[in-house]
Amino acid sequence: APRSLSGMQPTSDSLHLGNYIGALVEWVRLQETHDAFYFVADLHALTTGPEPEVLRERTRLTAAQFIAGGVDPARSVLFVQSHIAQHTELNWILSCLTGFGEASRMTQFKDKSAKGTNTNVGLFTYPVLQAADILIYDANVVPVGEDQRQHLELSRDLAGRFNARFGDTLVVPEPHIMKATAKIQDLQDPTSKMSKSAATDAGLVSLLDEPSRIVKKIKSAVTDTERDIRFDEEDKPGVSNLLSIHSALSGSSIAELEIAYAGKGYGDLKKDVAEVVVETITPFRDRTLALMKDRGELDRILADGAERAREVAEATVRRVYDKVGLLPAP
Numbered sequence: 001a002p003r004s005l006s007g008m009q010p011t012s013d014s015l016h017l018g019n020y021i022g023a024l025v026e027w028v029r030l031q032e033t034h035d036a037f038y039f040v041a042d043l044h045a046l047t048t049g050p051e052p053e054v055l056r057e058r059t060r061l062t063a064a065q066f067i068a069g070g071v072d073p074a075r076s077v078l079f080v081q082s083h084i085a086q087h088t089e090l091n092w093i094l095s096c097l098t099g100f101g102e103a104s105r106m107t108q109f110k111d112k113s114a115k116g117t118n119t120n121v122g123l124f125t126y127p128v129l130q131a132a133d134i135l136i137y138d139a140n141v142v143p144v145g146e147d148q149r150q151h152l153e154l155s156r157d158l159a160g161r162f163n164a165r166f167g168d169t170l171v172v173p174e175p176h177i178m179k180a181t182a183k184i185q186d187l188q189d190p191t192s193k194m195s196k197s198a199a200t201d202a203g204l205v206s207l208l209d210e211p212s213r214i215v216k217k218i219k220s221a222v223t224d225t226e227r228d229i230r231f232d233e234e235d236k237p238g239v240s241n242l243l244s245i246h247s248a249l250s251g252s253s254i255a256e257l258e259i260a261y262a263g264k265g266y267g268d269l270k271k272d273v274a275e276v277v278v279e280t281i282t283p284f285r286d287r288t289l290a291l292m293k294d295r296g297e298l299d300r301i302l303a304d305g306a307e308r309a310r311e312v313a314e315a316t317v318r319r320v321y322d323k324v325g326l327l328p329a330p
């Protein structure tokens with residue numbers, strides 16, 4: 001079967017609605033048809049300078065949320081990035097093939113370094129490590145949100161460049177970005193994406209939030225001064241975002257929703273969005289909390305995933321080291 005691979009950073013206790021609708025739902029769906037590899041990107045999270053204890057807790061919490069969302073560790077390889085040393089080995093090889101100008105054009109670095117204070121070299125070279133994460137597993141498809149499109153393009157370029165220079169070695173991955181759901185926006189600032197590391201959390205729907213908190217946030221979502229409910233990302237980004245969320249979780253199409261809400265107000269829409277969100281999130285939250293009660297079992301799942309992932313990663317790095325002219329390790 002073709003291989004699917006993706007990861008999420010443990011940069012917050014809870015995943016948010018964008019991570020869920022934009023990525024996790026697709027991860028779960030792809031398990032049906034693909035040989036799936038999913039990981040917690042703890043090395044990437046180090047670019048934000050987390051407290052060690054906090055990072056450890058969030059790494060387990062993130063893995064628990066993958067499982068709560070439907071990733072089945074018996075079918076998929078579920079692992080922690082830092083458990084596989086080969087990611088950083090391939091990262092170095094790919095770094096030496098990445099142009100400085102090319103890396104400088106990555107918009108996530110520009111956005112994050114403009115907002116944050118922690119502008120380190122790791123944040124700058126983040127997309128190269130991400131390329132290593134993908135290429136090391138010979139991934140065919142990479143299910144991610146729209147914000148990762150440029151990074152995926154870099155992964156494809158690097159695979160192609162490596163192959164052109166050293167002969168066919170790496171698989172060139174395809175992005176798998178769901179048009180309708182790949183960009184869930186912040187409820188308070190509907191022109192920027194919902195992010196774990198957003199400056200304030202008023203516009204962030206965290207999957208582990210108390211239901212009452214979620215309802216409150218959705219009811220105070222920014223809309224516009226008109227009254228009609230229609231999908232128009234240009235002029236009505238807030239309303240369009242609410243329609244996208246509703247549609248993704250309820251299964252109704254945007255067109256059906258527009259008809260259903262003809263003549264109704266924003267208050268009605270918000271009330272219903274809050275309801276579908278709470279319905280989705282309540283069992284998710286319960287499952288996550290239950291999984292976190294048995295750390296031993298969670299760690300066993302991650303150890304099993306690491307073993308399966310390592311087998312593939314080791315073979316790729318051996319192949320790559322040989323191609324570039326490194327002597328076999330004695």
Ligand code: ATP
Nearest residue numbers: 008009011018022144145182183184194195196197
């Ligand atoms: P951070 O702010 O720390 O970068 P994040 O919310 O962007 O956190 P990531 O761990 O970087 O989350 O990304 C995990 C996955 O979720 C990626 O596939 C990414 O494309 C997707 N994703 C992130 N935000 C959104 C969003 N607002 N809408 C849809 N998908 C998203």
Ligand code: MG
Nearest residue numbers: 009147195196
């Ligand atoms: Mg991100």
